[in-house]
Amino acid sequence: MKTLAIRLVLPALILVLASCSPIQRFHGYAPDDTQLAEIxxxxxxxxxxxxxxxxxxxxxxxxxxxWYYVQSDWEHGGLRPPTEVRREVVAISFDDGGRVTNVERFGQEQGEVVALSRRVTSTGPTGMTLLRQLLSNFGQFNPAQMLGGG
Known part of the structure; x- marks a missing residue:
């Protein structure tokens, strides 16, 4: 009888504990610094x-x-709704001839757009409004909406 109870309770306990640990999810794609160094x-x-x-x-x-590459990192934990913990935007600007003029990585700290890295030959991306929009919804984006759910 004791063994049967242990066999039933132990897996349930493991499931409950596992559901409490946060799960990381990554949406979108932003190239890392190693990849950007090739440009x-x-x-x-x-x-x-x-x-x-x-x-x-x-x-x-x-x-x-x-071109703007956007990546959002989300944390799912237990019964709580997912929380966006980080968003990065990589902006690669081109001149009229299609040559790269800027390679920049932006993040967000305390609600402000922050340049994390920059290789610039001109004054910077002209689409600053778009960049602010891409970062302004930090924590408000629901990936399920993109997939037709939620």
């Missing part, structure tokens, strides 16, 4: 950037003379 300002083009790191995916944006 040469004034030398690479849209085509070579696409070959080296790919084009912005579903969460990214191609607007005018810049």
């Amino acid at each position: 040469e300002v004034s030398r690479d083009t849209r085509e070579t950037v696409a070959e080296k790191i790919g084009t912005p995916g579903m969460m990214g944006v191609m607007e005018g003379s810049a």
Whole structure:
């Protein structure tokens, strides 16, 4: 009888404890610094950037003379709703000839857009409004909405 109770209670206890530990989920894609180091300002083009790191995916944006790669990191824990813990935007700007002019990584700290890294040959991305929009919804984005749920 005791063994049967242990066999029933132990798996349930393990499930309860496992559901309490946070689970990390990553949405979108932002190339890391190693990948971005392969891109040469004034030398690479849209085509070579696409070959080296790919084009912005579903969460990214191609607007005018810049490509924006967006990645959000979420934490799921137990019965609580998911929480966005980090969002990064990589902006790669191109000139009229399609050559790279800027490679920048942005994050958000205390509600403000912050440049995390930058290799710039001009004044910076012209799509600052779009960049602010991509980062302004920090913690409010629901990935289930993108998939037709929630």
